[in-house]
Amino acid sequence: MKPEHEFFPVADVEYTEAPGGIPEITQRVLAADPETGFATRILRYAPGADSSPLGVQRHDFWEEVYILEGSFTDLTLGETFTPGMYACRPPGMAHGPWRSEEGVVTFEVRYGRQG
Numbered sequence: 001m002k003p004e005h006e007f008f009p010v011a012d013v014e015y016t017e018a019p020g021g022i023p024e025i026t027q028r029v030l031a032a033d034p035e036t037g038f039a040t041r042i043l044r045y046a047p048g049a050d051s052s053p054l055g056v057q058r059h060d061f062w063e064e065v066y067i068l069e070g071s072f073t074d075l076t077l078g079e080t081f082t083p084g085m086y087a088c089r090p091p092g093m094a095h096g097p098w099r100s101e102e103g104v105v106t107f108e109v110r111y112g113r114q115g
Contacts, residue, residue, distance in 0.1 A: 002031040002038070015044060024049035037061075038111045045072055045100040052097040063089045063110050070104035 015026040024046040032039035038061060045051075056076060065087045073080040075097050081087075089095060 002033050002040070005031060010042065013042075018043060020051065020054045022049065022051060022053065025051060036112060040109050041107075042068075043106045043108055045070070045098070045104045047101065047103040048099075049103070050097070050099040052099070054097060056094050057096045058092050058094055059089070059110070060091050061110050061112055062091060063087075063108060065089075066107045068105045068107055070100060070102050072098045072100035072104040075099055 010028060010030065013028040013030060015028055017023055018025045018027040026044050026046075028042040028044075030040045030042065032041075043065075051057075052075065067081055067083050067085045069083055071080050071082045074095060076094070087095075
């Protein structure tokens with residue numbers, strides 16, 4: 001289970017390199033379940049960051065993403081997404097790879113299958 005947290009300043013959580021080994025893609029993990037890997041995080045792409053080395057992504061968990069600032073482009077779809085846009089991806093849904101010319105910051109929640 002994720003830990004219990006009352007309100008705290010998100011800025012107090014350091015950015016660390018996100019899984020995948022691309023230094024320009026970092027995350028602030030706000031809450032995580034160490035057993036499942038399900039997490040709530042802020043994900044940040046620096047300007048020019050490109051996740052192409054990771055290829056198209058598919059997860060075995062649900063993922064919800066809300067864009068807070070900046071933009072990024074799904075290179076498979078050739079479509080750019082901007083602040084205020086939201087995605088809800090069920091397990092197995094293909095997405096990416098991504099490139100962000102200006103940088104992007106998203107809020108993400110990852111959780112398990114229902115059922």
